[in-house]
Amino acid sequence: MLKLAALAVFVLASLLDVSQVRAAGEQVVIGTIEDLSGVYADTGGQGSVEASAMAIADFGGTVLGKKIVLLSVDHQNKPDIGASKFREWADQQSLNVLLAGSNTGVSIAMAKVAAAKKVPFFAVGAGGASLTGADCTPYTVHYVYDTTALGNGTASAIVKEGGKTWFFVTADYAFGTQLQDAAARVVLANGGKVLGAVRAPLGTTDYSSFLLQAQASHAQVLGLANAGTDFINSLKAADEFGITKTMRPAALLTFVTDIHSLTLQTAQGLYLTTSWYWDLNDETRAFAKRFFAKMKKQPTMAHAGYYSATLQYLNAVKAVGSTAPDLVMAQLKKTKINDVFTKNGYIRADGLMVHTMYVMQVKTPAESKYPWDYYKVVKVMSGEEADGSQADPACVLVKK
């Protein structure tokens, strides 16, 4: 009986341990939920957490006299982990804002929690345009880029150069399908044709059979609607099977770290669309230098986005003198965003942060003069050009 009592105590203790509720109101809690170990760990990952920490440090570490606390956890590309962690932080840690990303599926799941728990949610590294469309919430801000802009940038540049027939290799989840749809719309609108598509699971390592399907289509363009290591692996395999000789690869979402691992030899000549590049101007170079000192690699657009989003949230809190979610969201939506990430960006009614995007081309090894000198600007797109001038009518927040 004694042992059973001990057992019961053990059970109780293990449960109670769980339930330390942090007293609300003494601090401002910022959460980051990122892919720290998977396919997007390089493009977002720990660098994103670091970028948020830099923003907090630059802000001074406190706001409204309260200490700013940064939480972070790995969502492992699993929507259930992301959503339950977010819910738990909101219930238990009095979370004030969540910055999260790199994986649209996870982000959609987290958006649902944001709406239920009324916590501002910056979708930073994720791409799916539905975050500000069918899945929009009053608390979502979609920050760095979305699939619509990527399609309008890269796909339209390629189709206008004569790449009329397309075959897609698509990451098999919300992000990939939305990216493919966005690109396909642009291709069709410009008189091109989509000959087919194949869906590869997230984290596929051997793309050979998918690529053979693409090759059999005899399309001119190989649309890679994927990202991170998925993109790297699929492009490498296309190279290995000689497919890049007969089809032109379209990198629909590429980060500067991807080019770094692919090397210019493989990646040269690719078109890509990005909202930020470390080598744009003195301000971006200064940020990149500080980031590089910490992470030993140049920041991606996602990293710069994390920095900027953290800063903008804190600015809004300071301006309204409160962390009340509705006040902060209202402040965010009426403020122009001007920082190292973008100039004159603004948050639209559906939650999309509209800002300048760049269509870039990857330099040849001969053109590259110094380490990480990878891109040349092909075209600068205004936010409206990238994402349209109207908010997404699929979003319930948009007045029709």
Next chain:
Amino acid sequence: MTSVFGVPLPAILGQLMLGLVNGSFYALLSLGLAVIFGLLGVVNFAHGAFYMLGAFAAYVGLETFGMNYWCALALAPLAVGILGIVIERLLLRHLYQLDPLYGLLLTFGIALIAEGIMRGLFGASGKSYPVPDALRGGFNLGFMVLPIYRAWVIFASLAVCGATWFLIERTRLGSTLRAAGENAALVQAFGINVPLIVMMTYGAGVALAALAGVLAAPVVQVSPLMGSSIVIVVFAVVVIGGMGSILGAVVSGLVLGLIEGLTKVIYPEASNIVVFVIMAVVLMWRPTGLFGRESP
């Protein structure tokens, strides 16, 4: 252009070729599984993990010691084989007297540990391992470019499978092994050190998995999860072939690889499940598997 069922012939041939590459891995892995099962009666759930460790051994060898592919091909299986021997001595050996389920559970735990350690050290996404210089480039077969490296994978694994089959079915050592699997006590009575044989066999089976891992490294990327995704397919392959049958393991490995490739052309959505469907059908028809002799 020639086509079969409305699918262009080159596409079919291409996918069959890739299926053969995958089938080579299945064959090598199910071979090791069958060798271990035949003698130890243990279903080695850690087989996928040893495959993964083999690939990582090659990767770490290259990154830290600059060890080239050919050295890795010899040393990685050796290192992982020794690890297998240690595990057999320290852990597995104590379970032979118990229900074989415990062997399965133990190796499942070992697989989790190995996978977790590698994830902790290297992250969940893959590390790329370059194709060795000598095997770069491709043969243009007309219907596809077959990278030389993949041709080498098929050749190497068929050679290893053939050699293993010969060793076990046609040599004196092999007959001792088989006898020890049938009746350990009797073989022991002939003055043969059965525990030693068992230990070495486990090491060898594990080394085969590691060898497959090194072969796979340039093809599929080195990733902590590469083992767990393939091991269940290999289990199904072994169940189809009949547990403990060397020939059955190799043949069904290759054939199922081909069938999987064919499915990718005809009905790609089913390519992940075709092996399991075939397993279910085979079991309904022949509960002991196609080549199996043992009682159900």
Next chain:
Amino acid sequence: MKARTRLYAALAILGLAAPWLGLYPVFVMKLLCFAMFACAFNLLLGYTKMLSFGHAAYFGASAYTTGWLVTAQGWGTIAGLLGGVAVSMLLGLAIGAIAVRRQGIYFAMITLALAQLVFFVCLQAPFTGGENGLQGIPRGSVLGIIDLGGDAAMYYFVLAAFAAVFVLIRRIVHSPFGQVLKAIRENEPRAISLGYQVDRYKLLAFVLSASLAGLAGSLKALVLGFVTLSDVSQATSGDVILMTLLGGSGTFLGPALGAIIVISLQEYLSDLVGAWVSVMIGAIFVVCVMTFRRGFIGEIERRLGRRV
């Protein structure tokens, strides 16, 4: 005897009081769901010695069905739960019919492979949402009377379901049917020679276990509001084996205790050590198999010399 009554009374009070002890209700509900899952699994492993290596298939299939029914089809909560259980029951019948033809490790490997089949179907079927899973599943209400939206109401609903399943499993084990199962566990050839149609008993046990595992999965879907591929994955199948083994297979309370330990460990260690948590889970597996095969409750029962 008296001690056992007192123990159960204490546990019942603990269960009823849990939300008022400052515990995070969502987490406790998750524990209860997994405890139910482990108890259902134990019906197979503990009382029939059939090691199903793919029990997440039933857990997840039912969760997906319920999620889909209440979200896309607008079914009520109870109807959705029953629909989920019906699907896991049929799935258990189909897979069980193939698997019970073999024993021991063969049975384990077949259930494993067929569960993987279910996993891939869930990955690709149009109504599961693939990698995204099903999101925003409403909790609804009990027949329109009790609203389950609040955590407290949902908690007592889940607790009641768990208690009912727990009692049901006890009844099954103590029934003549349960006695036959134990006879099969101890000596299958003898059970056959006594004239029992062993395969039918095993299949029935399998279907019961699959259905109850399904109920656990469906409840979890409602509690958390989502279903994802993790729920049908091999990892979840492994977890439930560990829960049962660690707590003590073939004991009533063991699997529930094991579920509490394993889920708590995963939840709290994953924040601290990240990927290393699976190393720890694997290590517990190894220790359990090597030296602790009776599990916690099994050891306690052995020391006390009686069942709890």
